[in-house]
Amino acid sequence: MEHEMAQQGQGKPGTLAELKARRDAADKAAAERKTREDAALARYASAVKAGDGVDAKLAKDLAALEAKAEQLRTAAVSRRVASERDAARSLAELTELGRSVEEVAGWVGLSVKRVRRMVKDARGEGEAKGTAASEPSPVGRPVASVPSAAVAGVTEPPPVEDVQQRPVSDGLASGGTASKEDAASA
Structure with a gap:
């Protein structure tokens, strides 16, 4: 058996040179x-x-x-507020041109009560410029100060999808809350 081990290189080394060679091979590995x-x-x-x-x-x-999304939400809320104010001003103009609130409400598909409130808000807008609305808008934010309130984190603006999908007549021009009658007629 020793003879077989010696042939395979696993037997006892015979010289110092063989010992060093094995050590060097192990060290190299x-x-x-x-x-x-x-x-x-x-x-x-x-x-x-x-x-x-x-x-x-x-x-x-x-x-x-997230910062960009907040900027987009704030801008969308500002556009929504401007759109609602423009809608209310348009309704007020129709009544100033001699149309009754009932006629206008029938044309635009809103309740008389709601059109009356929007016209009143549009007419009172000039007196109340620079003041925040005391009642929240239908989307839960003060209308007159939406951008600053949204930026300050006072209220949460709606997701952009909601802003894009809501019809213009779904909100109020400035302030006020939607009544059950408004919700049913909208």
Whole structure:
């Protein structure tokens, strides 16, 4: 059996040179392994650092998107308020041209009570400029100060989808709340 081991190079070495050669071969294999381990550890550290950078960039990008979304919501609310005021002014103009509130309500498909309130709000708009409405609009925000209130976080603006899908006649021009009669007729 010793003879077989010696033939395979696994037997006892016979000389100092053979001992050193075996040691050097083992050292060389260990050095190669250490070099490969060092490279693997370096790749691992780099991957972890890159992963941390991804998380940080994601957080930064999401914060920027949330800020942009808030700006878009605020702008949409401002446009909604302007649209509601324009609608109320138009209804007020129709009544000033001699049409009755009942006629106008029938044309636009709103309750008489609601048209009356919108006309009143449009006519009173000149007196109340610069003051915030005391009652919330149908979407839950003070109408006269929507942009500043929304930016200050006082109230939550509606999602942009809601603003785009709501008909103009669904809200009030400035202030007031929708009644059950208004909700049923809208």
